[in-house]
Amino acid sequence: MKRYKIAIVGAGPSGYFTAQAFQKAQKNNLSFSIDLIERLPTPWGLVRSGVAPDHQKVKTVSKVFEKIAKEPNFRLFANVELGKDLALKDLRDHYDAVVLATGAPKGRKICVPGENLANSFSAAEFVPWYNGHPDYADLEVDLNCDTAVIIGAGNVALDVARILSMDPQSLDSTDIALHSLKKLKSSKLRKVIVCGRRGPEHAAFTSVELRNLLKLQGVNVIIEGDQIKYAKKRLESSGELEKEVASNLAIMEVISGSSREEIGKNLEIKFLLSPIEFKGLKKIEEIVFVENEVENDRSKPSEKKSVIKCGLVITAIAYESVSYSGIFIEHGRVKNIAGHVENNLYVTGWAKRGPIGVIGTNKSDSADVVDLIIKNLKEPKISEGITALLPSGHKIIDQIAWEKINAAEVISGEISGKPRIKETDWEQLLNLGHA
Numbered sequence: 001m002k003r004y005k006i007a008i009v010g011a012g013p014s015g016y017f018t019a020q021a022f023q024k025a026q027k028n029n030l031s032f033s034i035d036l037i038e039r040l041p042t043p044w045g046l047v048r049s050g051v052a053p054d055h056q057k058v059k060t061v062s063k064v065f066e067k068i069a070k071e072p073n074f075r076l077f078a079n080v081e082l083g084k085d086l087a088l089k090d091l092r093d094h095y096d097a098v099v100l101a102t103g104a105p106k107g108r109k110i111c112v113p114g115e116n117l118a119n120s121f122s123a124a125e126f127v128p129w130y131n132g133h134p135d136y137a138d139l140e141v142d143l144n145c146d147t148a149v150i151i152g153a154g155n156v157a158l159d160v161a162r163i164l165s166m167d168p169q170s171l172d173s174t175d176i177a178l179h180s181l182k183k184l185k186s187s188k189l190r191k192v193i194v195c196g197r198r199g200p201e202h203a204a205f206t207s208v209e210l211r212n213l214l215k216l217q218g219v220n221v222i223i224e225g226d227q228i229k230y231a232k233k234r235l236e237s238s239g240e241l242e243k244e245v246a247s248n249l250a251i252m253e254v255i256s257g258s259s260r261e262e263i264g265k266n267l268e269i270k271f272l273l274s275p276i277e278f279k280g281l282k283k284i285e286e287i288v289f290v291e292n293e294v295e296n297d298r299s300k301p302s303e304k305k306s307v308i309k310c311g312l313v314i315t316a317i318a319y320e321s322v323s324y325s326g327i328f329i330e331h332g333r334v335k336n337i338a339g340h341v342e343n344n345l346y347v348t349g350w351a352k353r354g355p356i357g358v359i360g361t362n363k364s365d366s367a368d369v370v371d372l373i374i375k376n377l378k379e380p381k382i383s384e385g386i387t388a389l390l391p392s393g394h395k396i397i398d399q400i401a402w403e404k405i406n407a408a409e410v411i412s413g414e415i416s417g418k419p420r421i422k423e424t425d426w427e428q429l430l431n432l433g434h435a
């Protein structure tokens with residue numbers, strides 16, 4: 001019987017699905033000890049800090065994670081940061097395989113003048129802010145303005161647009177961070193404008209998420225009918241229409257034809273606009289755009305410029321992975337071939353393939369990486385693993401400590417009809433775990 005030590009770094013969906021694939025691959029003569037290492041004092045990654053609070057059903061996948069965690073060959077080491085508490089080299093020396101499942105936590109930069117003005121955020125800051133991530137609890141978000149602009153036409157842009165425009169009362173029964181709910185309830189926002197740089201036929205959001213906008217109470221969803229008409233004309237001349245594009249355009253047509261209420265907020269989706277400057281004294285006041293044209297299915301800038309006045313801007317233009325010593329980042333993800341980085345180092349999830357796909361995409365992706373690891377395994381190493389590497393006295397959040405945090409959050413939520421109230425203070429999370 002061979003027993004291999006596996007370290008997985010990052011306790012998000014791809015980390016858990018990697019652990020699950022190892023558990024499923026166990027046979028009479030083959031077993032694995034799995035250590036899941038996480039920087040935060042809480043696991044679940046984007047299920048906790050990325051998935052929008054009005055998508056509670058999606059978060060039920062955490063039940064699968066907890067089942068994986070109950071297996072006897074699994075250990076959680078949260079509040080342990082790679083590169084700070086642990087060196088990657090040491091981890092690689094002590095484990096038969098190390099899998100980076102560290103995601104893509106950094107927002108891609110828009111690289112226009114004024115990007116760093118106050119009240120200009122990346123979705124990589126804004127989303128974890130409303131989701132109670134301890135690193136972003138103090139983000140200085142000001143919603144005392146009339147208009148917010150969201151740059152990008154993907155599902156994250158729609159998540160942010162929904163949260164900013166929906167009736168905040170309907171978020172009462174969710175696990176949204178209390179600090180964000182309070183701000184949303186006193187928000188002065190009347191207009192939320194999503195700006196895509198290409199045409200409606202190139203939108204990255206899915207029709208499911210676009211259709212969901214129509215369910216928002218008291219929100220006028222607006223798309224200019226001409227934009228869709230021109231997109232359809234362009235597509236007619238270019239031949240075959242992809243199913244998702246056809247579906248998106250059909251919903252956009254419904255949106256453009258729907259009547260508007262006098263009261264309520266406006267959520268507008270505009271296309272063919274590329275920001276070239278964020279302007280303001282200290283805080284964002286307006287965005288200058290160049291208007292684009294589509295030619296041969298590609299967008300190119302025209303001579304025309306336009307300005308949108310706004311008091312808040314969020315760039316939702318995709319994410320990038322972070323680097324660790326000895327790791328190369330290429331096109332925003334860890335340089336790898338089919339998940340193999342080098343020797344006993346592997347990568348999975350968004351860190352492997354870039355920020356593409358939904359939570360479930362990580363399951364098959366991680367299973368493929370685990371197959372490759374198993375093929376490459378040699379003789380099991382004799383080593384102590386993580387316990388020999390961490391400084392003595394380091395406060396680990398293990399599975400038992402996490403279950404204490406989890407229970408405390410769920411209990412405090414029950415009183416107010418929420419699935420949980422997230423603790424957003426790092427020290428307090430450690431205290432809850434070690435109570």
Ligand code: NAP
Pocket residue numbers: 110151152153154155156157159196197198202203204205209274275316317318319355356357358
């Ligand atoms: P995304 O789907 O890649 O969309 C990014 C958007 O940003 C695109 O419209 C892109 O335009 C635009 N963009 C990129 N660089 C830009 C620039 N310099 N200036 C202006 N616009 C720019 O990324 P995402 O929205 O972050 O989502 C990441 C993944 O998570 C996706 O697979 C998404 O489906 C998934 N997700 C799913 C859900 C859900 O299912 N409910 C929720 C959230 C996220 P171009 O197309 O022109 O490059």
